[in-house]
Amino acid sequence: MKKSYVKIYCVALLFFCSGLFSETLLDSTRKEIGYLNYKKAAELAAQARKKAKPGSDEWLEATLALAVSLHQNQPDIKSEKHRAEKLYNELIEASAGKPIRAKAMLLLARMASERDYLNDKPDYSKSRELYEKIIKEFSSSKLADAAALFKAQLDIYSTNKNEILKGINFTLDWLKKRPDNLFASLQHQLIASAYFRDLNNPKKSVEYSLKAEKIGLPPLTQMDYFYWNLANVAQMGGQTNIAVKYYKKVISDVVSSGFAFESQIRLKELGVKPPELVDPFAEAAK
Amino acid sequence: MKEKISSYLGFGILAAAVIYTVVTVFLNHLTYEASDVTTINVCHWQLETGFREAFQKLIDKYEKIYFEKHGKKIKIVQLAIGERGYRQYVNTTIIGGTAPDIIEKAYAKLAEEPSYIARFFVPLSRYVSEPNPYNEGTEFEGVPWRETFFDGLMSCYNRTLLDYYKIPFSMFTIRIYYNKDLYKKIIGTDVPPKTYQELLDVWAAIKEYANKTGAPIVPIAGSKEQSEMFRWKFLPTFFYTLNKKCDYDYNGAVDRYEAWRAFKEKKWDFSSPQLVYSWECMSDIARNFQDGWVAAQRDDAAFMFVQERAVMIASGSWDASSLIDQVEGVFKIGVFDFLIPTEHPVYKKYVKGQVSEATIGGGIPWSVTKQSRNKDICIDFLKFCTTKKNNEEFNKSISWLPVIKGCKLSDVLKPFKPEIRGFVGYFDYQISQEMRLRSQGDKWNLFSGRTTPKQYGDTLQEIFIRTGEDGYLDTLDNDQRNQRNLDRILSSYIFKWGAQTNKDQAAATESRIIQLMSSVQGTKANNFEHKKIFDQYKE
Numbered sequence: 001m002k003k004s005y006v007k008i009y010c011v012a013l014l015f016f017c018s019g020l021f022s023e024t025l026l027d028s029t030r031k032e033i034g035y036l037n038y039k040k041a042a043e044l045a046a047q048a049r050k051k052a053k054p055g056s057d058e059w060l061e062a063t064l065a066l067a068v069s070l071h072q073n074q075p076d077i078k079s080e081k082h083r084a085e086k087l088y089n090e091l092i093e094a095s096a097g098k099p100i101r102a103k104a105m106l107l108l109a110r111m112a113s114e115r116d117y118l119n120d121k122p123d124y125s126k127s128r129e130l131y132e133k134i135i136k137e138f139s140s141s142k143l144a145d146a147a148a149l150f151k152a153q154l155d156i157y158s159t160n161k162n163e164i165l166k167g168i169n170f171t172l173d174w175l176k177k178r179p180d181n182l183f184a185s186l187q188h189q190l191i192a193s194a195y196f197r198d199l200n201n202p203k204k205s206v207e208y209s210l211k212a213e214k215i216g217l218p219p220l221t222q223m224d225y226f227y228w229n230l231a232n233v234a235q236m237g238g239q240t241n242i243a244v245k246y247y248k249k250v251i252s253d254v255v256s257s258g259f260a261f262e263s264q265i266r267l268k269e270l271g272v273k274p275p276e277l278v279d280p281f282a283e284a285a286k
Numbered sequence: 287m288k289e290k291i292s293s294y295l296g297f298g299i300l301a302a303a304v305i306y307t308v309v310t311v312f313l314n315h316l317t318y319e320a321s322d323v324t325t326i327n328v329c330h331w332q333l334e335t336g337f338r339e340a341f342q343k344l345i346d347k348y349e350k351i352y353f354e355k356h357g358k359k360i361k362i363v364q365l366a367i368g369e370r371g372y373r374q375y376v377n378t379t380i381i382g383g384t385a386p387d388i389i390e391k392a393y394a395k396l397a398e399e400p401s402y403i404a405r406f407f408v409p410l411s412r413y414v415s416e417p418n419p420y421n422e423g424t425e426f427e428g429v430p431w432r433e434t435f436f437d438g439l440m441s442c443y444n445r446t447l448l449d450y451y452k453i454p455f456s457m458f459t460i461r462i463y464y465n466k467d468l469y470k471k472i473i474g475t476d477v478p479p480k481t482y483q484e485l486l487d488v489w490a491a492i493k494e495y496a497n498k499t500g501a502p503i504v505p506i507a508g509s510k511e512q513s514e515m516f517r518w519k520f521l522p523t524f525f526y527t528l529n530k531k532c533d534y535d536y537n538g539a540v541d542r543y544e545a546w547r548a549f550k551e552k553k554w555d556f557s558s559p560q561l562v563y564s565w566e567c568m569s570d571i572a573r574n575f576q577d578g579w580v581a582a583q584r585d586d587a588a589f590m591f592v593q594e595r596a597v598m599i600a601s602g603s604w605d606a607s608s609l610i611d612q613v614e615g616v617f618k619i620g621v622f623d624f625l626i627p628t629e630h631p632v633y634k635k636y637v638k639g640q641v642s643e644a645t646i647g648g649g650i651p652w653s654v655t656k657q658s659r660n661k662d663i664c665i666d667f668l669k670f671c672t673t674k675k676n677n678e679e680f681n682k683s684i685s686w687l688p689v690i691k692g693c694k695l696s697d698v699l700k701p702f703k704p705e706i707r708g709f710v711g712y713f714d715y716q717i718s719q720e721m722r723l724r725s726q727g728d729k730w731n732l733f734s735g736r737t738t739p740k741q742y743g744d745t746l747q748e749i750f751i752r753t754g755e756d757g758y759l760d761t762l763d764n765d766q767r768n769q770r771n772l773d774r775i776l777s778s779y780i781f782k783w784g785a786q787t788n789k790d791q792a793a794a795t796e797s798r799i800i801q802l803m804s805s806v807q808g809t810k811a812n813n814f815e816h817k818k819i820f821d822q823y824k825e
Contacts, residue, residue, distance in 0.1 A: 033778045035656065036404055061785075068781050072774040074405070099784055107780060110773060115766075142784070142796075146803065153807065157814040182796065186804055193811055218804040219797050220443060225537060232536040256437055258645040258710030259538060265638075277706055280436060284688075284695050285703045 025051065026058060029065045042069035060100050063091045068107060076116040085111060102143040105130045109150065124154055145181040148174045152187065156194045164198050188212035202237030206230060210242075224250050224257035231266070244272050251275045322359055326660055326667065327386035329365040329379075331372040331393070332650070335608045336684040338366055344680055348670045352663075360663060369393070380406050380655065387658035388668075391452045391651045400446040401771050408654040408661055409449035412794075414439055418669045420676075425692070431669060435689055441647030446768050447775065448798075448805050453668045454648025455677065456604075456686040459702045460515045462624060463591065463609060464598045467617040468503070472597070478620060482627035489574040492597050507587035507596035508575025513733055515600040516571050519624040523637045524564035525713035528554055532713070535812075539711040542761050543816045546717055546754055550823040556743035556750065560636050565732055565739040567627060572733040580730045600624075603702040607685035610698060621701035642708030648689045718757025721749050755824055762816050769809040776802040 025048035032041035049062035067087035070080040088108040095101040109130035112123045131151035138144045148171070155167025171187045178184075192208035195201040209230050217226060231246035247263040252275050254260070264274035332338070345362045352360050365386055367375045376394035379385045385406070389397060396402040414432035421427050421434065432439035432450070442452045462478075469488075470476040472495045479485040489505035496503045506512075525540075532540045532548035540548070548554055554561075572579070576590065584601075591599040592612045601609070610619055626640045627633040654664040670676065678693040680686075685698050695703060716722045725746055731737040737745075779799045786792040 030782060033781055036774060036778055037656075038774075064781065068777050072777050074401070074774075103780060103783070107777060110777070114770060114773065116770070146780075146799075149803065149807070153810060157810060159818055182800065183803060186800070186807055189804075190807060190811075197811070197815055218800045220448075220801060221804070222440070222445075228538060229536045256644045256706065258642050260644060261639065261642055261707045262538075262709055279706050281703050281706070284693060285700050286694075 026061060026065070029062070029069075033065060033068065036072075038069040038073035042066060042073060045069055055094055060091060060095050060098070063087055063094075064100055064104060064107075067091060067104070071107065071111055078117045078120070081111070081116050081120070097137075099138070099141065099143065102134050102138045102141060102147075105134050106143055106147060106150075109134075109147070113154070128154055140178070142182050145174075145178060145183050148181075149183045149187055149190070152190060156190060156198075161199070164194055168194055185212045185215040185217055188215065196233060202233045203239060206234045206237060206239055206242060209233070224254040224259050227254070228257075228259040228263070231263070235266070235270075240270060244270055248275055251277060256280050324358065324360045324660055324663065326360060326362045326388065326658075326664060327365055328362060328388040328390075328652075329367055329372075329375065329386040330390035330650075331367055331369045332390070333366055333368055334604060334684070335611065338364055340680050340683040343683070344671050344676060347676075348667050351670070352666075362667065380657070383657060385655040385657045387660055387664050388652050388654055391653040397653065400444065400768050403444065403451055403653075404447050404771060404775065406656055407451050408656055408658075408665075409447070409451060410453070410654075410665070411449045411798075413665050413669075414450050414453075418673065420670050420673045424674065426674065431672075434672070434674070434691055435648065436691055437645075437648070439648075441645070442651065445805070447771070448801050449775075452648075452651035452653045453672060454689050455650040455652070455671065456648070456681055457646055457689050457704075458602045458604050458649050458687060459643055459646065459704055460519070460600060460602045460624075461621045461702055462506075462598050462600050463605075464620050464622070465591070465594060465596075465613075465617050466620045468594055468597050469620070476618075476620065478622040479625060481629055482625045483629065485625045486570070493574070502595055504576040504590070504596050505574040506598040506600070507590040508572065508579030509582040509584050509587040510580065510730070511584040512587050512600045513568070513572055513575070513579070515602075516624070517568060517729075519641055520567055520571070520626065521564045522641050522712055523626050523639065523709070524560045524567070524633070525636075525711070526638045526709055527636050528558065528560045528713055529711045533711070540713045542714050542717050543758065543819065545713065545715045546758050547819050547823060549715075549750065549754070556747035557740070562739045562743060563633055563636060565742060567633060568733050569735060569739070573735065580734050603685070603687055603699060606698055606702065610685070623701075623705060638709065640705065640708040642706060642710050643704035644706040644708070645710060646704045650686075715746075715750065717750060718753035718760065720753050721746065721757060724749055755820075758816075758820055762813060762820070765809070765813055765816070769806065769813055772802060772806050772809060776806060 025044050029041050029044040029048055032038075032044060045062050045065035049059060049066055052058035052062055064087075067084045070087070071084035073080060085108065088104045088111070091104040092101055092108070095104065109127040112126040112130065114120075115122055128151060131147040131154075134147035135144050135151070152167045152171040152174075155163045155170065158164055158167075168191050171191055174181070175184060175187055181187075188208045188211040192205045192212060195208065196205035209226075213226070213230075217223070227246045227249045231243045231250065234240075234246065235243035244267060247267050247270075250257050250263040251260045255278065257263075260277050264277065267274035330341075332341075341364060345364070349360055349362060352358070373393045373395075376385070376389060377396050380394075380396045380402075389407075391397045391407075396406055415430050417428050418426065418431040418434060421429065426434045435442075435454070436457070439450060439453075442450050442454060444451050464478060466476040469478075472492055473488055479488050492503060492505040495501065529538075529540050531553050532544050534544050534547065545554075576582070576596065579587075587596070587599055588601070588605065588609065590596040592609065594617065599609075606621075613619060624640065626637055628637050628639060630637070652668055654661055654668075658664055671680065672690060674690045674692050677688045677690040681688040681693070682696055685696060687695065687699055687702060687704075716725060728737060728742055728745060732739065732742045776799070779795055779802060783795055783799060784792070786795060
């Protein structure tokens, strides 16, 4: 009896330690992925995957880590990309209903639309299919918001006007369902860009740029570039009031903008008195 | 006796050399490689007077503070390489796995191209978002490190990789230095010219004086480097009206794609007046350099000025201290800004103002290599160097422009204060490698008068038409690779998205994902647009 307790204890200790060990490997893997050191991350992830119990959360994460590392490692080697694809598919099969499945599908979709080695061809229909799966299975998740944005991009980056309008309408539907989603601002900017570049409609472009601004632009956006671009597009579309407003913002809201001086000229041309330039170096020279 | 000495002399010299070597190696080992000393290597190319000494002062202060704080010895070693060998040094040490801990980032491909930067250098976002601990007790206490820089560190933000990879110590502007005493002797006043025409008149007067008196004096010292300064300051001013016509995406500049498209749409070519007049103007300026200036180095031009064989020289604020020191007691130096031909009877139609210095970036940029085993110490050292006090002291001692907010400029540097009134933007017609090589190479013939602007333009036009399509596709290929690299970074964040238990870290991850998705979206849209335009206009 005592011997069997000892055996059980040893086996339990062994599982515990292997769990601990693979967790430590996973920590290191995460760190290396954070450093973009995919080569090292792949080695660690492979070890972690080997040690973890197939189907366990650790195994799923290690599989994702290995897939991502092989997918993103440089130089881009065909066999590594194929292996990554197999791993993503294996992970998708093994993780029904879990968020990690959505991540795997998202990354696989990105892979499908990339060209990584000689004669590699993007497969946009596969990407589209995967994005649609994510949207269907994880409809109220942030990953679905990302998938919706990527899917819309596939439609909008097209030479076919109908496809572009399809992408715009899809995005507007998504925004109706999820107006505060994480990528709402980017989705508005995507529409704004499509109206400007492809549909030659500066007024609509300005409308959606303003909506993007209202929601809030991504961190570290070069605001003077945004304002300058908006002012020019508005001026092009005959929306003088908006143009004036944004030329003024270039001067007053952005420290040290290279567009400030020219914005003053544009305002004068529009018959408006421009604000004074703000010199951030004036104090230093006093 | 003499025979004995001479027979043992050679052996004696050899023995002394060996003893000296052994002692030096032993002392170096004690200083840098002893087990209780952490050595940090910093490489740079700054051989200017005073830089290494000023930098060493910062190093000595930091080593002392570090020891007081941690009870551990560190040794920071400067490796001053010099410009000529710097590129090779950086590239080979990085590839060889022996890179210094901190590198002054420039020149080398591995330190400049985004895909290599991402591979070999430490991204600094999280560090620059934290307060600089060495600012405790000052007005910047609690302020994110990046916000203490004059531009919020925006010039160091890599927009391809969406992260910071360098920390600057100084910034630089360029001006024209002039010998006030000699100038007054020739012109009758030491007040510098105020317009481009006045500048040309002054130069003509100096030439006349030299001819009359036989004095070996030229108006302005020249070299390739000096002429490049005039090129930076003058050429973009001619392209203002072209930029307005050809800036399809309203980002303030005309990139290669736009230049190619506009060329196809016949909005410009190499006989456009903006280009031809810009070249004429540069040639007019270069006529006032000394004979044979194309073969001169920048040091030669500096010597000419210091030896009073040139009344003026164009140079940067980096030379202020060195030039002033060299002429002390001999003559007084004045400084004035470049004079743009906004009132020229012909050029004024195109030239509307000077180039703006509002977006001037930080210089002397330091990056931490991923190979460093002491990344945290390297970053801590950079934080120490960029407090207001330390940055002001460092730059004052070498008369350079500081980069931290609130730092004061010395009187010598006030004329170098960045001028924010002006235009930004560029017109990039360098569509292919051959175009770049020929336009860069042949411009010396143009500026030295061996080629006319028309001949130069005709040569470039032929190359542009012949190589434009291939060059366009090469540029696109490169941009697509950069787009792919963005995905590599994005994937690392998607991987950890939603898996972090720490709320702050999770929020930071999401913030980065939004930034990256924005950049991916923008880059992808641009690349798609460029491909579309190419298909539309290719032959």
